[in-house]
Amino acid sequence: MTNPKCPHDHPECPLPADLERLRRERAALRKLVSVDELTGLFNFRFLKNALEREMERTRRTGLATGLIMVDLDHFKQVNDTYGHENGNLALQAAAGVWKNQLRKIDIACRYGGEEFVIILPNTRIRDAIKAAERLRRELSTAPVEMNNETIRLTASFGVDEYREGESLTADAFIHRVDRFVLAAKNKGRNRVCYDQARVAQPATEVTAQERESLFLKRKP
Numbered sequence: 001m002t003n004p005k006c007p008h009d010h011p012e013c014p015l016p017a018d019l020e021r022l023r024r025e026r027a028a029l030r031k032l033v034s035v036d037e038l039t040g041l042f043n044f045r046f047l048k049n050a051l052e053r054e055m056e057r058t059r060r061t062g063l064a065t066g067l068i069m070v071d072l073d074h075f076k077q078v079n080d081t082y083g084h085e086n087g088n089l090a091l092q093a094a095a096g097v098w099k100n101q102l103r104k105i106d107i108a109c110r111y112g113g114e115e116f117v118i119i120l121p122n123t124r125i126r127d128a129i130k131a132a133e134r135l136r137r138e139l140s141t142a143p144v145e146m147n148n149e150t151i152r153l154t155a156s157f158g159v160d161e162y163r164e165g166e167s168l169t170a171d172a173f174i175h176r177v178d179r180f181v182l183a184a185k186n187k188g189r190n191r192v193c194y195d196q197a198r199v200a201q202p203a204t205e206v207t208a209q210e211r212e213s214l215f216l217k218r219k220p
Contacts, residue, residue, distance in 0.1 A: 067160055067174070068159050086147065
């Protein structure tokens with residue numbers, strides 16, 4: 001007996017209900033591969049692929065890729081004092097801040113433990129620093145309830161950018177930004193650190209808006 005739902009009368013074709021179930025299962029598997037289950041952010045595996053893709057875009061277009069690395073301050077103390085379940089709540093609270101404060105094109109990932117990495121496509125370092133300062137401020141003012149206590153989380157931020165012409169791998173880029181996270185911790189935490197000399201350097205690439213403007217000016 002052939003499948004009446006198949007336009008070609010192929011008996012091996014699955015029914016529409018089966019196709020929908022397969023689509024849902026495939027979407028769920030794709031999500032498991034790319035998303036951190038606890039925070040809902042992208043996971044480490046997705047981070048590496050996405051960062052390599054954005055760095056390649058920088059090499060092709062000349063538009064910088066910004067990178068923010070975040071480490072929650074005194075997170076071990078949170079776990080020791082309030083327990084791991086509340087520690088997980090703290091991680092979820094931080095992830096919620098990232099989700100609410102970032103652009104749709106930005107890529108927020110859980111790097112591991114209490115560390116996060118945020119990829120900012122088409123973003124120069126000055127704008128990446130502003131974004132990091134906004135995230136730092138929002139996190140420090142967002143109350144988190146733990147064991148009938150209200151606590152406030154803080155984090156240390158490192159910021160850098162990948163520019164056209166640099167010879168750098170995704171791993172090396174992350175490692176470079178991680179040094180600024182360490183600097184933020186050494187300077188007292190709850191702050192944003194970056195290479196000030198790099199910020200002072202004049203930008204040579206044009207922004208997306210500048211490219212669009214140039215394109216419009218060429219139109220007759």
